[in-house]
Amino acid sequence: MMNCKTFALAATAVTLACSAAADTSDKRIALSNNYAGNSWRQAMLTSWETVTGPAVSEGIVAAADAFTTAENQATEQAAQIQNMILEGYDAIVLNAASPTALNGAVKEACDAGIVVVSFDGIVTEPCAYRIAVDFKEMGRKQVEYLAGRMPDGGNLLEIRGLAGVFVDDEIHAGITAGVAEFPQFTIAGSVNGDWAQDVAQRAVAGVLPSLPEIVGVVTQGGDGYGAAQAIAAAGRPTPVIVMGNRQDELKWWGEQRDANGYETMSLSIAPGVSTLAFWVAQQVLDGASVPQDLTVPFLEITQDGLDEGLASTPEGGVANVEYSLEDAKAVIAGAN
Amino acid sequence: MRPDLRILLPVLSLAVLLALVFWLQPRAMSYRGLNLLFNLAVPIALATVAQMIIIMVNDIDLSMGTFVSFVACVTATFVHDTPVIGYLMLAGAVLAYAAIGALIQARDLPAIVVTLGMSFVWAGLAVLVLPTPGGAAPEWLRTLMTARPPFVPMAVIAAALIALVGHLIVMRSSFGVLLRGLGGNEKSVAKAGWSPVLLRASAYGLAGLFAVLAGMTLVGLTTAADANIALRYTLLSIAGVILGGGEFTGGRVSPVGAVIGALTLTLAASFLSFLKLSSDWQIGAQGAILILVLAARLLFARRARA
Structure with a gap:
């Protein structure tokens, strides 16, 4: 990857070619998710599909499969992680049902040489990477x-x-x-x-x-x-x-602004943080030096950005942002 | 159904599922693979044997999941930090189980109501002991659960041991005969001069002991606890008993079958996951496997009667 960086300065197209030829093209990444029953989690899974789909077809990684447990229970998710170990995934991206009850399974995965990146619902096991929100x-x-x-x-x-x-x-x-x-x-x-x-x-x-x-x-x-x-x-x-970035909140805010110039702000964690976790896992597999604990900024919508935020948020959904490989590199560089 | 037939079907279902899993995921066919497949089944097997003892005396325990969670919380906090107090608490929990059994017999209460009520008590106590997820597994427990004995993985040895101990206590000891008699024909046991209150209390106490072991082994595997860690165990343990050839009435149970039932349920979940079945379908598919096995059992039973 080192020599790719110098080329990347010249043209973005070269960067793409380089990442396609990266060491992770034969690596398989799995998403272990414990719950899919609200708009935030649905957006999280959709973002995962949107970003990992092209990453797989471009050959950056070999697979990026998403799994959700049938019930929101730590013991189910522990079993799910152990099944992923058996299936030979190279990295597991994890939104955990419990910060502690999965530690045994996460340790098993680490011992098997698997990279574990937890986000949103993070795990305390020291061998895992954590992408936490402040x-x-x-x-x-x-x-x-x-x-x-x-x-x-x-x-x-x-x-x-x-x-x-x-x-x-x-x-x-x-x-x-x-x-x-x-x-x-x-x-x-x-x-x-x-x-x-x-x-x-x-x-x-x-x-x-x-x-x-x-x-x-x-x-x-x-x-x-x-x-x-x-x-x-x-x-x-x-x-x-x-406000908290939900579509109904933004819509109400917009109506009030148009009626009487109402001003406020909105902030929440973007469900697309799953895609940041994906790229972090990819970077770790690529051999980049990544600290165990990363902090992700939350997504803020200001008065000026309201129209844009409202336009990009689906009805009944949550304002979202998806991360690219470059964003992940910036987050890692910021923490190093 | 004859006893040998009772155990034949669970063994067959486990063998079929295991063959399917090996076919889908050949990597599972190894020392490490078997351990990963089955290690989380060990606490479930212990909880299933506990539930089986309750079902053996014609009752049902709806507080199994919250009780195991409570034990896990105590194990990850008191047993780790101040072992003496921790073990005293666990012993107290077993005694509480015995007292519940005595109460159910003495006042002729429906067990389903009493244990449902107790499930809230255990859940509350678990949150009191461990308000936020955390704690740590006692060192010896962690070592025990992650041990790598030669040739046969720990999970398989543990399952065999649980089945053997359960079999010796329930099927071979005179104590076990009395307990099964309590489920089969309470009046005749009482006429023979045994106190039903004492017997039911000891059945519940024994179940409590197995449930305590379930919570402890679970913490040994997860390294930490959480007040909701084992909520699934209530239904899993009941399903495991029935899958293993047990019946809800008449003291007709099989400890070996119960352990096999617990292993089968765990394996069924892994099988569905290896199939890459969408999670929306998984609960339904798990239910379908259960119904399939029970339907096969009915057919067997009819043929045996004919």
């Missing part, structure tokens, strides 16, 4: 944005995710840190929206009567539209609600 920063950033919009501060409503899940704890910790950094804000109330619009709407409607005036709503994604509906139904002025 969920804490996702929480802190929301408060920072609100501080930019409203220097005087005020009361915030926090909508949390599913209680007891790692992601919920992390985003909440980030929001708490954000409020400590910008003390002009106080969290006046907190409800669990379970990352679902209908649950969030019910929870917000229930807590609203007991709350003082709210200037902002900090969220975790999948709950902004429900919050907006509940607040409108209560006849209160609409606060700045941070």
Whole structure:
């Protein structure tokens, strides 16, 4: 690959030719997925198909098969990983049902010389690579944005995710840190929206009567539209609600902007992170030096990018971005 | 069905599936391959034997999955950090199982309701012990479960050992005869002067012991636990007992069959995965395999009667 890089400066076409001739053309990569039952996971699987399909037909890798367990259970996924070892895959890309319960199977895979790259639902086994999202920063950033919009501060409503899940704890910790950094804000109330619009709407409607005036709503994604509906139904002025990249949220935001110039921001993890994991696995197989822990930036939609984000997000879906080999190299270089 | 026929069908189904898996994936036909195919079946086999003991006394245990999860959480935390307290907790869990059995017999309660209720208790306790996934496997357990004995893989040895111990206790000991008698004809056992409360309590206690071993071996394999780790075991263990030639009533069970049933279920999942069947179809296909085996059993039974 070294001599390819010098050519690549001259022409992009050469890069393609070089990657097609890379050492990974006979390597097979499998995706082990534990759940496919929501729009985010569906988008994740579609992205995997979109990016790995051409990669296989161009001969960059020999195969990139996606497997989803029939039930969302760690023991099922452990068995699935062991079957992949038996099938002789060279790398396993993994969205794990549990950060710890798959460690035994992951260790078996590593011992068999298989590269394991976990993303989104990461595993703690040291031999695996982890592509994590900085969920804490996702929480802190929301408060920072609100501080930019409203220097005087005020009361915030926090909508949390599913209680007891790692992601919920992390985003909440980030929001708490954000409020400590910008003390002009106080969290006046907190409800669990379970990352679902209908649950969030019910929870917000229930807590609203007991709350003082709210200037902002900090969220975790999948709950902004429900919050907006509940607040409108209560006849209160609409606060700045941070959105989470879901299509219904972006659509509502667009309508409000056109009607009264409403401004906010939207951020969430892109389901296409599965494709980043694919390229990272390919790079490891190619012999690149990759640190065990990588952080992927979250996908942010600003006021200016709203139309573009809305146009590219399918009805009922999630704003997405798919990663290329170059993006993966940039992420790896940034971490090295 | 005669006992030899009862065991013949499970053995046949396992052999057929194994042949199909070897044909699809020749790599499985090796020391390492067999270990990878079957090592996760070891805790399932233990849970299946535990469920079999409950079914043997005409009851059914809907808390098996959450109980094994709870044991896994205790093993990955207390048994690892403070072994004395950890083992005491596990012993307490076995006693609790015995107490549930005594309660069911003494108050004449339906086991299905009591164990369903207990499943929430165990699930709650598991979350209390280990609120976020983690913990670590005790060193000796990890060594035991990843041991590489010569010639025969650990998973196969363990399965054979579980079947043998189960067979000796349930089919060969006088204690086992009494327990099967409790399932077959409770009144006659009571008339012979045995306390049904004590017997049911010991059956549940024994099942609890096997379930504790299931949770411990599971942690030995996974290296860490999670409060939801073994939820599937409730239904897997019941299916394993029936697949292995057991019946829901009358104390007609087979420990060797139960272990083979657990292995067959695990193998069926691998077989479907090697077939590259879409996950949407896999649960249905697993069910179809189960129905196929049970249908074959009915045919066998009719022929044997004729």
